[in-house]
Amino acid sequence: xxxNKYIVAIFSTDKITTxxxxxxxxxxSSLSKRGYKIVFFSPVDHYNGKIKGFTRISIDKKSxxxxxxxxxxxxxxxxxxxxxxKNSIVIVFGETATxxxxxxxxxxxxxxxxGVRTNIIADRSLSISKEGVKLLGWKIxxxxxxxxxxxxxxxxxxxxxxxxxxxxxxxSFDKEVVEGKVKNKKVEVIxxxxxxxxxxxxxxxxxxxxxxxxxxxxxxxxxxxxxxxPLMEAYVNIAKEYPGIELHIAxxxxxxxxxINFMNMNGLTNIxxxxxxxxxxxxxxxxxxCVVPSIIDSFPxxxxxxxxxxTPVIGSNVGGIHYQLNDDxxxxxxxxxxxxxxxxxDCLKPEYYYMIKKLSNKRKDNFIFDxxxxxxxIISLFDEQEGV
Numbered sequence: 001x002x003x004n005k006y007i008v009a010i011f012s013t014d015k016i017t018t019x020x021x022x023x024x025x026x027x028x029s030s031l032s033k034r035g036y037k038i039v040f041f042s043p044v045d046h047y048n049g050k051i052k053g054f055t056r057i058s059i060d061k062k063s064x065x066x067x068x069x070x071x072x073x074x075x076x077x078x079x080x081x082x083x084x085x086k087n088s089i090v091i092v093f094g095e096t097a098t099x100x101x102x103x104x105x106x107x108x109x110x111x112x113x114x115g116v117r118t119n120i121i122a123d124r125s126l127s128i129s130k131e132g133v134k135l136l137g138w139k140i141x142x143x144x145x146x147x148x149x150x151x152x153x154x155x156x157x158x159x160x161x162x163x164x165x166x167x168x169x170x171x172s173f174d175k176e177v178v179e180g181k182v183k184n185k186k187v188e189v190i191x192x193x194x195x196x197x198x199x200x201x202x203x204x205x206x207x208x209x210x211x212x213x214x215x216x217x218x219x220x221x222x223x224x225x226x227x228x229x230p231l232m233e234a235y236v237n238i239a240k241e242y243p244g245i246e247l248h249i250a251x252x253x254x255x256x257x258x259x260i261n262f263m264n265m266n267g268l269t270n271i272x273x274x275x276x277x278x279x280x281x282x283x284x285x286x287x288x289x290c291v292v293p294s295i296i297d298s299f300p301x302x303x304x305x306x307x308x309x310x311t312p313v314i315g316s317n318v319g320g321i322h323y324q325l326n327d328d329x330x331x332x333x334x335x336x337x338x339x340x341x342x343x344x345x346d347c348l349k350p351e352y353y354y355m356i357k358k359l360s361n362k363r364k365d366n367f368i369f370d371x372x373x374x375x376x377x378i379i380s381l382f383d384e385q386e387g388v
Contacts, residue, residue: 005379006085007031008104010097011042012071014059017276018221019192019301020117024093026196030372036379039085041075041100055079071100076107084108089379093117095160102163111382113375114164118298119177119319120157125150126225126295161185166378170299171320188378191323193371194304194364201308204281208310210288212350215246217287217311219280219302220294222253227293227316232259233337236266238344243270245348250274250283285309289347295335297321307364312356314343324367327359 009028016025025046032038032051039053047054057074059067088108092101093115105112128146140146161167161182168190169175175187216235220226228249235247247268249259252275263271277283280302284290290306292315299320306313315321316334325331329346332339346352 004037004087006037006039006088007379008088008090008101008110009038009040009042010071010075010090010092010100010104011040011046012059012067012094012096014043016046019299020093022196022198022301023117023192024115026198027091027093027372027375031375034372034376037085039088041071041078068096068099071097072103075100075104079104079107081107089113089382091115091375095120095157098160099156102160105165106163111165112163113166113168113378114160115168116174116178116298117170119174119296121150121154122296123225124153127223158182166381168375168378171323173319173322174298188374190371190374191320191367192299192301192304193369194308194367195369196371199281199301199305199308201281204285204309206308206310207285208288210311211353213288213344213348213353214244215248215287216289216291216344217248217250217284218291218293219250219277219283220292220300222249222251222255222259224255225294225296226253227295227335228255228259229262230335230337231291231293231340232262232268232271234340234344235271236268237341239268239270241345242348246270246272248272248274248283248287250277250280252276281305281309284311287311289314289344289353291340291344292316292321293332293334293340294318294321299324304364304367307360310357310361312347312353312360314347314356324363326363330356330359 013021016022028038028040029047038051041055041057043057043059045054055078057078059070088110090101090105090110091113092098094117098114101112158181161178167178167185167187169178169187170191172189175189178187218228218231222228238245247270249271284306290311290313292300292303292313294300294316297319303313303324314330314332315325317331318334322331332343347356
């Protein structure tokens with residue numbers, strides 16, 4: 001495909017660690033392969049020179065200045081605004097880089113496609129209710145400060161939505177949330193797909209041959225919205241009734257010490273903490289049941305990764321997880337340890353386990369499609385528009 005369009009991207013991190021990071025990196029890479037010219041700002045070159053148009057920006061993680069404001073300053077400083085490309089379209093995922101994206105798109109008069117990767121305010125509310133608001137290097141848990149912070153952040157959220165030309169979300173629930181906050185704005189649902197390079201691995205495809213559950217697994221950030229604490233509370237009762245059942249946890253995050261304390265207080269000896277794993281597919285292949293207990297989650301890639309290796313998944317009935325699993329036999333009420341216990345208890349029955357493996361295998365076929373083309377359809381809407 002030959003095109004004169006420039007895609008402008010802004011990466012906020014020097015490491016690709018989350019599903020949103022991988023999706024954003026993959027989108028820009030795929031658009032480059034399809035003939036779009038790329039300009040991307042990033043602390044490091046995530047493409048190792050394979051994509052031209054890299055502009056290095058500096059982010060000081062130890063600075064008291066939030067990364068959001070550092071990104072805006074760096075991008076506006078490094079962008080060649082006098083000769084910025086015609087037919088530019090700015091695409092950004094997540095709110096951290098959106099302030100820089102809004103400033104740049106306004107300056108060069110280009111459309112802005114905003115990829116919303118979570119329920120922003122709900123996610124932020126959960127996070128700061130546990131960790132507090134970080135100001136000038138301090139974590140403040142004062143209720144008045146938190147309330148004021150959320151009001152300011154809600155105003156920022158509205159500004160993002162109003163400045164975006166088009167907003168993309170991953171599931172119909174998030175679409176309803178966004179459309180309930182901003183009127184007369186085009187909001188497109190683009191779910192994730194399973195056929196992506198970091199998932200496709202012929203050696204690991206359908207490598208899980210488990211006939212019953214001994215090793216329950218969780219993989220993800222150790223943060224409140226991922227629902228790991230209710231899972232551990234459910235596991236306390238599982239361990240009492242089935243002493244041989246293990247819980248394997250892969251991931252890093254601020255809840256790590258709380259998890260260790262919980263293990264010690266409840267005498268849980270069959271929980272294994274791995275920290276960050278560089279090969280999540282192998283981890284998922286080596287467990288018998290993947291549990292995704294998120295309180296909020298727009299579309300976790302771990303569901304697809306587990307399905308690919310043949311490991312069945314159960315998860316909370318929220319957002320994208322509901323859309324992915326789409327069967328009551330695979331879903332449980334979020335943030336409810338009793339519900340999680342009951343669902344795991346069902347899965348410990350060999351006949352039920354066999355059934356959910358078949359369900360998982362059948363569901364994955366619904367998510368094999370050309371994901372990048374969904375964004376190309378949106379990009380094509382701006383064919384008649386030009387930058388400066």
